[in-house]
Amino acid sequence: MSRLRTLRVRFALWTAGLLLATMLGFSAFVYWRTAQGLRESLDAGLRASAAQVVTGIGGENVNIEDGQITLGDAVADPVALAQLQEQGLTIRVLRSDGTIVQAVGLYRDLPVDRASLQAAGGTPVFSTVPISGSGHVRVYTLPVQEHGQLAGLVQIMQSLEPVDETLQQLLIAFAFGIPVLSGLAGVGGYWLAARALQPIDAITRTAQQISAADLHARIELPPTADEVGRLAATFNNMLERLEDAFRRERQFTADASHELRTPVAAMEAILTVTRERARSGPEYEQALDDLLAQTRRLRSMIEDLLRLARGEVRCDTEREAVNLSFLLADVVETLQPLAEERALALHTDIAPNLTLIGDSDGLIRLFLNLIDNAIKYTPRGSITLRAARAGDQIEVMISDTGIGIDPAHLPHIFERFYRVDPSRSAGGAGLGLAIARQIVTAHAGTISVASQSGQGTTVTVRLPAV
Incomplete structure (x- = not known):
């Protein structure tokens, strides 16, 4: 019974039935x-x-x-x-x-x-x-x-x-000829369907071999421009995208596990060492301070992970007219004490009335992140923020005179948990630029980085203007 439900059998039956109905009608007309x-x-x-x-x-x-x-x-x-x-x-x-x-x-x-x-x-x-x-x-x-x-x-x-x-002779000819021709049509239809659906069988076998643990299988068919060929090419492209997505998610999970394990292990070590013997009051205070620092680091990391997981939903729902000129001025004012603490000059050149439609909280987080990175990785010198309208876009450039980035690392700096080298870790989890790119993408904008080792870095953000 299951074979009667296959596409080959149904195609053969439809072919034979259609020919039978056609020939019966034609035969009746000829007889009449x-x-x-x-x-x-x-x-x-x-x-x-x-x-x-x-x-x-x-x-x-x-x-x-x-x-x-x-x-x-x-x-x-x-x-x-x-x-x-x-x-x-x-x-x-x-x-x-x-x-x-x-x-x-x-x-x-x-x-x-x-x-x-x-x-x-x-x-x-x-x-x-x-x-x-x-x-x-x-x-x-x-x-x-x-x-x-x-x-x-x-x-x-x-x-x-x-x-x-x-x-009567005509009826006899019809009585023998119609069933024979219909049967031949059914057999021919089955053969044609089997030949046409052979690539579908290959796709089915490949799909059965695929699992979340192994997405390397591909459909091996000669390249053709017909529907089945396009289906196979589309299926292979989908597998490539899925494999890439699973690879990135596995990497993200592994990196997140590693990053979360580090502060937990540090907290466990602090507690273990502190309990080995009685400590003085200042030593207990120092241990508590160390635990507080690791707790804050863990909380910051968890918040960043949650932002990555929920950022698209938030940026798609809370949209309003935002005066980016005022927003950038406020962000710079907030970070000015941090720059002064590191003896850095923070310059601005912001055109007035730069307006866009977006999520103000997300934009604040974006530019706080970028300027904070510039301050962290600039031992001496200055940081300059420029914002101006360029056609139908608003262009914001954040330039520093810091340690810079080797061009070989630039294609990867927006990946989650990616770090250029230990000298640039600065206690972060490698999520800041990933969050920044997510916010910019949610606002239909673009973000790019130009840098050279030892020559500073320039981050350019372009957002649609109103």
Whole structure:
């Protein structure tokens, strides 16, 4: 039963069924047209024979005496009778009341049907009369008049057996041909479906081999431009994206586990060492301070992870008109004490009334993160923030004179937990730039970094302006 549900079998059945229905309809039309044509041909022959007989009235074919008609000697001749029998024709002469006056031919004793007598009204009549067995005779009744008066009726009859035999042979041909052709069509449809669906089987086998632990399998098919080829290429591309996503998620999970384990291990070590012996008050205070620092680091890391997980939802829901000029000024004012503490000059060049539609909290977090990074990695010198409108965008550039980044690391700095080298860790978890890129992407903007080791760094953020 399960095989009957396969696409191959269904395609074969549909193909055979469609051909069967088409051929049945076509065969019915052919049979009807053939039957109609044969009967029309037979009627035309009877009409022509009747006309030939009637044209001989008063001559060799039909005689009229005292208002009554009889067959002439030419019709009663043995040679003529033989020809009539060879043609299968029967000629009869009737009175208007249906009495047979004279008849020659095979069906001369056939009873007169009532339909034939309607010809007495002056109009020729065709009728079909059954005979013994299962045969029928076609009868053409022609009225004969003399001086406007009905003299009698002339009937020309011929068996329908040749027509019936021809139609029966046609039915036999249809009865054998239609099932055979339909069966061949079903077999052909199954073969074509199996050939066309062979790549689908390959896709199915490949899909069965795939699991979350192994996404390396690919569909091996010759490149084609048809639907199956495009399906296979799309499936392979999807697998590549899934493999990349799983790889990044596994890496993220591993990195997050490692980063979260570090402060927990430090806290455990502090507690273990502190409990080894009695400590003085200042030592306990120092241990508590160390625990507080690790706790804050752990909380900051967890908050960053939550922002990465929920950042897209927040940036998509809370949108409003934001004056970026005021926002940047506030961010710089907030970080000014930190820059002064490190003896750094924090310069700004912000154009007025830079407005966009966005999430103000997310934008504050973005620029706090970027300026804080610049302060962390600039031992001496200055940091400059410039903001201006560039066409339909707002361009914000944050430049520093810090330690810089080697160009080889630039493609990876926005990855989660990525660190250029230990000298740039500064106690962070490597999530700040990942969060920054997420916020910029949620605002339909772009972020880029240009840097050289020892020559400072410039971060450029472009956001759509209003």
